[in-house]
Amino acid sequence: AQALSHVREGALRNVRLHMGDALEILRRVPDKSLAFVYLLHPDPWPKARHVKRRMMNDGPLDLIHAKLKPGGEFRFGTDHPVYLCHALMVMQRHRHQYNWLCEAAADFQSRPGGWPETRYEAKARRLGHEVWYFRYQRKPD
Numbered sequence: 660a661q662a663l664s665h666v667r668e669g670a671l672r673n674v675r676l677h678m679g680d681a682l683e684i685l686r687r688v689p690d691k692s693l694a695f696v697y698l699l700h701p702d703p704w705p706k707a708r709h710v711k712r713r714m715m716n717d718g719p720l721d722l723i724h725a726k727l728k729p730g731g732e733f734r735f736g737t738d739h740p741v742y743l744c745h746a747l748m749v750m751q752r753h754r755h756q757y758n759w760l761c762e763a764a765a766d767f768q769s770r771p772g773g774w775p776e777t778r779y780e781a782k783a784r785r786l787g788h789e790v791w792y793f794r795y796q797r798k799p800d
């Protein structure tokens with residue numbers, strides 16, 4: 660509801676909302692059509708038996724790769740240390756598809772330009788959590 664009121668207040672004309680599974684929408688968009696995909700503070704599913712529910716997994720990452728334009732960016736943020744380790748391991752398996760755009764620690768410790776601060780991130784920072792930011796560029800085929 661809050662998103663809808665922001666769209667109305669800002670008279671935004673380039674926003675589409677889908678109430679449901681984000682992966683359903685992603686499956687429907689044409690291949691190689693997206694410049695950016697953001698995955699911001701996905702649910703961590705901390706229990707071992709729920710790990711397969713995490714968005715950072717092989718199925719969603721293959722799908723995001725298919726939908727990004729070559730050179731497009733997949734951007735992922737989290738404040739959850741366990742999820743962070745999991746994400747780095749999974750992305751290591753996908754290094755044939757994505758380049759991690761990172762040259763120094765500062766690159767994942769500060770929010771890159773054009774990256775919006777979400778409500779969850781603001782709350783995490785108020786609680787004193789560190790937040791980590793990852794930019795992965797889709798490789799050409």
Ligand SMILES: C[S@@+](CC[C@H](N)C(=O)[O-])C[C@H]1O[C@@H](n2cnc3c(N)ncnc32)[C@H](O)[C@@H]1O
Pocket residue numbers: 679680681682699700701702777778779780
């Ligand atoms: C921790 S919240 C973060 C919300 C927001 N991205 C932010 O940073 O403020 C995680 C959100 O992901 C949503 N979510 C989890 N799995 C989803 C899926 N498959 N499709 C769409 N939303 C999903 C949950 O409903 C929840 O609102």
